[in-house]
Amino acid sequence: MKTIRQDISIMKTDIPVMKADAPRMKTAIMLVSEAGLASARLLLKEFPEAEIFTPRHEDGCTHIESTGSFTVENFNRYDTFIFIGAMGICVRSIAPCVKNKYTDPAVICVDSTGRYAISVLSGHIGGANELTAAIAGALGAEPVITTQSDLTGLWALDKLPGRFGWFPILNVDASALRLAELAQTREEKMKACMNEPIRLFVSGKPTALLLEVRDKGTDWLEAHLPPHVEVFYRLKDIEVSRFQLVLCVSPQVHYIEGTPSICYVPRMVHVGIGLARQAGPVKEVTEEILDRLKEYGIPRQAIASIATIDAKRDEPVVKSLQKEYDICFYTAEELAATDVPHPSKTVMKHMGTPSVSEAAALLSSGNSELIMPKRKGGNYTVAAAINIRALRRGHIEIVGAGPGDPDLISVRGREMLEKADLILYAGSLVPRELTLCAKPGATVRSSASMDLEEQFALMKEFYDKGKFIVRLHTGDPCIYGAIQEQMNYFDRYGMSYHITPGISSFQAAAAALKSQFTIPEKVQSIILTRGEGRTPMPEREKLHLMARSQSTMCIFLSAGIAEQVQAELLQEYPETTPVAVCYHLTWPDERIFRGELKDLARIVKENNLTLTTMIVVGEAIGNREGLSRLYAHEFKHLFRK
DSSP states (O other): OOEEEEOOOSSSSSSOSOOTTOOOOOEEEEEOSGGGHHHHHHHHHHOTTOEEEESSOOTTSEEOSOHHHHHHHHTTTOSEEEEESOHHHHHHHHTTTOOOTTTSOEEEEEOTTSOEEEEEEOSSTTOHHHHHHHHHHHHTOEEEOOOHHHHHTOOOTTTHHHHHTEEEEEEEEHHHHHHHHHOSSHHHHHHHHHHHHHHHHHTTOOEEEEEOBOOHHHHHHHHTOOTTEEEESSGGGOOGGGOSEEEEEOSSOOOOTTSOEEEEEESOEEEEEEEOTTOSSHHHHHHHHHHHHHTTTOOGGGEEEEEEEGGGTTOHHHHHHHTTSOEEEEOHHHHHTSOOSSOOHHHHHHHSSSOSHHHHHHHHHTOSSOSEEEEEOSSEEEEEEEOGGGBOOOEEEEEEOBSSOGGGSOHHHHHHHHHOSEEEEOTTTSOGGGGTTOOTTOEEEEOTTOOHHHHHHHHHHHHTTTOEEEEEESBOTTTTOOOHHHHHHHHHTTOOEEEEOOOOHHHHHHHHTTOOSOBTTTBOOEEEEEOOSSSOOOGGGOHHHHGGGOOEEEEESOGGGHHHHHHHHTTTSOTTOEEEEEESTTSTTOEEEEEEGGGHHHHHHHTTOOSSEEEEESTTTTOOOSOOOTTSTTOOBTTBO
């Protein structure tokens, strides 16, 4: 079966759907049934960018002559239509307007009683399925979604590009290509080419997933892997004859003969260019530069940035490229400091650096290796490298475990644990139960008996093999987590790492004490600190000095010096100030002791409290005075006028 590539996007745009600066979605709420007025007004509060349209005269609604004529006239002026009333009226209203799933707006129908919210049109690309769930949540309704991939928990192949900012390039069989050739529009061509891969995927046919890079999207795919999908990290490891579909995430496109495939191309290639003075013709040089990338399978949609020497800032070719791409400029000194595989004495003589294109690509990417070495044209050079953060290399995720209860780790933290090849957890502080979600074959080790060098040696052993490591710390790792020393090692060896925050014990203490630690007109600050034990405190941070503020004070790592802590605090706090001593917060053996500041040392001593003990001091404990006016009816703000 011969396969043909199709370089066409499946989305209305090839950039991510969710952008911080994206305009708000325009929503038309079509009130068909008078009984649905309450639902319409409730949805208007949840979707303030929306407008209610109805043939009736209702306060707060825009009057229209008829639902059907308004829909026909305005179908492509709105991103979303929410019909409130009978499904039949909804269907008849939109029927004359429906074209295809790539351009049609999302359509949702809510029955007049607000019992059901039904995804009618553009469930995936238009976002109707997600909106249906949101609308159902707002109304307390039951969402009704009928698309197969959603019902089976499978990925929506046509939605992945918009979700993760990828550009799809298809490799399809000849029959799909013939159908595509009959299509009138780009969207229709894509529909014809996508149908067969989608059919194979939702039918559960054996599918190979090639992940040559790592980003948020690939992490999500691996975390939500269907049973008929097998993951590979190198093309040569795929025995193509075993699979009926190949999915790939890579900035370099692979065309697989005889097997339908989709290559999702992320923007992570950094291109470096060198130019002769007044290189031209401008259009020809520009296109030739971009075409040279294709020799290495790099489509222009993979380009994250283009870089060159700042002396070429005003070159016509640079100005032309700047219309479509982010351009970075480097000084000759910056470029010269970068090691390259193909230095040039000629370039050094004229530009003051032995390399422009290769050095610029490496600097922009943060990488030390090129995926495309310098290629020469008549009056230009071009090279390319992948963003170093996207490489499938070793990675360390420092994860905050939370205060102890396994259910209080973040969703992301749990996902990190589930995909880790090595979990190194702080065994004296983190319950082992938190590691029980480890995948089969993962190595799980406690660091309780290890010194820093032993911990690092173990992590580096896995890192050098390209493995994923989780360093699991109690609470939030950035608060008394002792990660500074580890990060020094990681930085020294140029290792990839990231921090996933966790719930701190001071937050768990507030919850356990049923106390708001910041109370209007009473106390508005929280001090996180510790007493001076073996580790000296900075002079300006002595307990008695910070106690002058009378803030809520949460004191870590200090149960062993409770008498000293009490003496310092009594210099500024009244002896009747409420205190709470919290042991093993959220653990099965959690214990909390309340009293007054004058009793602090006694409480700690009598109950033999040592490690994992949080001391809280301040008037906020159990206080119900000083109530906020935030939700008072006379308090006006952006969302309640």
